[in-house]
Amino acid sequence: MNKKITITDLAELLGTTPGTVSRALNNHPAISDAMKKKVHALADKMHYKRNQIASSLRLGKSYTIGVLIPSADINFFGSVVHGIESVANENGYRTLLFQTNEGYKSEMEGLEALLSAHVDGVLVSIAKETKDYGHFTAARDIGMPLVFFDRAKEGLDISSVVIDDFNGAFLATEHLIEQGFKKIAHIAGQQHIKAFHDRFNGYKAALKKHKLPFKKQWIFDGDVSINSGKQAIDHFFKQKERPDAVFAVEDYSALGALKELKNRKVPVPQEFGVFGFANELFAEHLTPSLSSVDQQTVMMGKEAMSLLLSIIDAKKGQPACKSIILNPLLYTRESSQRLSNHQSI
Amino acid sequence: MNKKITITDLAELLGTTPGTVSRALNNHPAISDAMKKKVHALADKMHYKRNQIASSLRLGKSYTIGVLIPSADINFFGSVVHGIESVANENGYRTLLFQTNEGYKSEMEGLEALLSAHVDGVLVSIAKETKDYGHFTAARDIGMPLVFFDRAKEGLDISSVVIDDFNGAFLATEHLIEQGFKKIAHIAGQQHIKAFHDRFNGYKAALKKHKLPFKKQWIFDGDVSINSGKQAIDHFFKQKERPDAVFAVEDYSALGALKELKNRKVPVPQEFGVFGFANELFAEHLTPSLSSVDQQTVMMGKEAMSLLLSIIDAKKGQPACKSIILNPLLYTRESSQRLSNHQSI
DNA sequence: TTGAAAGCGCTAACAC
DNA sequence: GTGTTAGCGCTTTCAA
Numbered sequence: 001m002n003k004k005i006t007i008t009d010l011a012e013l014l015g016t017t018p019g020t021v022s023r024a025l026n027n028h029p030a031i032s033d034a035m036k037k038k039v040h041a042l043a044d045k046m047h048y049k050r051n052q053i054a055s056s057l058r059l060g061k062s063y064t065i066g067v068l069i070p071s072a073d074i075n076f077f078g079s080v081v082h083g084i085e086s087v088a089n090e091n092g093y094r095t096l097l098f099q100t101n102e103g104y105k106s107e108m109e110g111l112e113a114l115l116s117a118h119v120d121g122v123l124v125s126i127a128k129e130t131k132d133y134g135h136f137t138a139a140r141d142i143g144m145p146l147v148f149f150d151r152a153k154e155g156l157d158i159s160s161v162v163i164d165d166f167n168g169a170f171l172a173t174e175h176l177i178e179q180g181f182k183k184i185a186h187i188a189g190q191q192h193i194k195a196f197h198d199r200f201n202g203y204k205a206a207l208k209k210h211k212l213p214f215k216k217q218w219i220f221d222g223d224v225s226i227n228s229g230k231q232a233i234d235h236f237f238k239q240k241e242r243p244d245a246v247f248a249v250e251d252y253s254a255l256g257a258l259k260e261l262k263n264r265k266v267p268v269p270q271e272f273g274v275f276g277f278a279n280e281l282f283a284e285h286l287t288p289s290l291s292s293v294d295q296q297t298v299m300m301g302k303e304a305m306s307l308l309l310s311i312i313d314a315k316k317g318q319p320a321c322k323s324i325i326l327n328p329l330l331y332t333r334e335s336s337q338r339l340s341n342h343q344s345i
Numbered sequence: 346m347n348k349k350i351t352i353t354d355l356a357e358l359l360g361t362t363p364g365t366v367s368r369a370l371n372n373h374p375a376i377s378d379a380m381k382k383k384v385h386a387l388a389d390k391m392h393y394k395r396n397q398i399a400s401s402l403r404l405g406k407s408y409t410i411g412v413l414i415p416s417a418d419i420n421f422f423g424s425v426v427h428g429i430e431s432v433a434n435e436n437g438y439r440t441l442l443f444q445t446n447e448g449y450k451s452e453m454e455g456l457e458a459l460l461s462a463h464v465d466g467v468l469v470s471i472a473k474e475t476k477d478y479g480h481f482t483a484a485r486d487i488g489m490p491l492v493f494f495d496r497a498k499e500g501l502d503i504s505s506v507v508i509d510d511f512n513g514a515f516l517a518t519e520h521l522i523e524q525g526f527k528k529i530a531h532i533a534g535q536q537h538i539k540a541f542h543d544r545f546n547g548y549k550a551a552l553k554k555h556k557l558p559f560k561k562q563w564i565f566d567g568d569v570s571i572n573s574g575k576q577a578i579d580h581f582f583k584q585k586e587r588p589d590a591v592f593a594v595e596d597y598s599a600l601g602a603l604k605e606l607k608n609r610k611v612p613v614p615q616e617f618g619v620f621g622f623a624n625e626l627f628a629e630h631l632t633p634s635l636s637s638v639d640q641q642t643v644m645m646g647k648e649a650m651s652l653l654l655s656i657i658d659a660k661k662g663q664p665a666c667k668s669i670i671l672n673p674l675l676y677t678r679e680s681s682q683r684l685s686n687h688q689s690i
Numbered sequence: 691t692t693g694a695a696a697g698c699g700c701t702a703a704c705a706c
Numbered sequence: 707g708t709g710t711t712a713g714c715g716c717t718t719t720c721a722a
Binding site for chain 2: 004047049050051052053054056057062071075078081082085094095096097098099112113115116117118138142255259262281282285286287
């Protein structure tokens with residue numbers, strides 16, 4: 001087992017000094033080409049790897065970005081992380097992922113861990129459980145560059161990249177209306193999460209624009225799960241006046257609704273339309289395939305990372321808190337489309 | 346923007362020395378309780394965070410584990426990472442994720458990056474593209490603890506945690522046979538990947554045990570994608586003698602097969618059975634739901650991480666290359682079950 | 691163009 | 707129980 005080899009080792013072997021080796025490896029302009037060539041050759045031969053830890057300590061920069069996500073399980077976040085990493089790697093940064101599992105305590109610990117790792121910045125998608133944001137403002141106050149993505153909190157003077165949830169919900173609901181559905185229900189998410197709240201508002205706005213009735217009984221307060229989708233259908237079908245379509249706050253609820261509708265042998269979309277949100281991987285593979293709002297996940301990751309880099313680079317310049325709002329994309333599939341071309345599968 | 350606060354700052358404020366502060370923070374037994382209390386109180390008050398970088402440099406240990414995965418997109422890996430992180434966090438380790446996107450070059454760069462980050466060990470699931478393993482043996486040779494999970498390569502003297510692919514495939518095929526299917530085809534994966542090769546062999550062994558015919562025309566060489574599943578069905582249905590069921594090397598191929606069968610209006614499972622492998626999230630949500638072999642993902646992650654920790658701790662002791670083989674679990678669902686209880690959805 | 695030397699923040703062996 | 711000191715590997719100012 002070879003021990004780790006350092007610039008000092010290289011310097012000794014070459015009869016020069018660590019300083020010179022360091023400069024040669026970093027292509028410092030004041031070093032002769034001959035020396036650079038010698039150093040690089042030996043470094044390769046000895047499989048020298050720069051000790052990033054020592055380098056980071058000296059430079060006061062870790063070239064590492066922390067990412068706090070609720071769960072790497074969900075396709076959505078996996079996809080955003082793809083976007084994040086592509087931009088990060090292009091710019092010589094690494095990413096340190098931390099999963100909060102939607103927990104508040106876990107989120108605080110994660111942030112703590114990232115700060116302790118002296119990351120150069122943090123990207124975070126807020127956990128569902130979180131209702132207090134002190135840990136974020138504290139991080140901001142000690143000058144840690146921070147950007148929220150997807151799940152953001154306003155009023156904290158922290159930059160964010162989100163999609164236009166209001167508009168996505170509005171368009172999805174409007175699509176259902178255009179397909180001839182007239183009694184449209186909504187499976188809601190936890191309202192303290194801005195995205196879910198905005199989607200609720202977008203839904204209401206679409207109803208209003210088209211002069212369709214909004215009924216309290218047609219709103220089901222779910223918790224973003226397959227189960228709450230099932231319960232929602234149960235609930236709706238108990239009403240004297242049943243809805244004929246539902247816009248679900250995200251795809252798992254929509255999936256639960258589809259399952260329960262299938263269970264009750266209600267034909268979708270002929271007698272009941274369903275629209276989801278998130279465009280999870282499974283949406284297009286269901287039968288009927290699930291219409292959903294795509295959140296531009298990869299682009300969201302890229303934008304968030306780019307924004308974070310700009311904050312890191314500016315630093316002393318303008319911190320200028322910035323909100324980027326991406327446009328959602330409608331994927332209309334079988335579950336909502338009853339007028340024209342039903343493409344199978 | 347407060348500047349970062351260090352133990353030296355704390356020491357000055359307390360009229361003591363950095364050494365004492367360090368010991369107090371680390372709960373060194375030789376430090377008085379009074380001093381510990383004072384130090385901890387001030388540290389809290391000043392929001393002191395230990396500089397892990399400096400600590401790592403000094404200790405020659407980063408308490409970070411590198412994880413090389415083909416893609417965080419795929420549910421399978423997300424789930425394994427869950428298992429990895431739970432054990433890692435319990436033991437005071439962090440994880441640094443690196444996605445290879447199935448690429449050989451990307452895998453080498455990733456490993457390089459992890460070595461440079463001076464991680465204490467690396468968990469890797471080999472990229473599909475990889476056919477040369479020199480980067481792994483090189484890492485092993487410089488004493489970097491290494492454990493393969495899921496996609497392993499034998500004969501490198503590197504520990505691994507995999508599931509029993511042979512047995513999983515054997516059981517799945519046998520299940521199809523028990524359901525009365527007699528002409529069972531196989532959608533194969535790239536055969537240089539051991540897992541896929543083993544599954545092929547398990548399939549053949551089950552046929553042999555039950556004295557069913559093995560036909561070359563009933564093997565489709567796919568590339569693990571929805572598309573190759575579709576092409577496989579195309580291929581099978583061109584044969585003079587058509588198969589009546591298929592065991593697919595993994596779920597995406599199985600999904601493609603299901604889609605193409607639906608397209609051709611072939612009733613599944615009545616006229617054609619389908620069995621997948623991996624138990625991806627979507628499998629249970631398809632119509633018909635897809636039978637699949639579950640790979641014990643979370644347990645795989647936990648086992649791999651535990652094994653890696655034991656290697657890190659042993660270090661000079663016996664490196665004792667160890668192979669852990671987990672047992673797969675069969676999830677029989679609608680796509681293969683034509684004898685008894687079809688539970689709907 | 692290169693060498694010498696200091697220091698990033700932390701820890702631990704050695705003193706007292 | 708606490709202070710002193712050296713050093714992890716790297717970068718960079720200053721000097722030559």
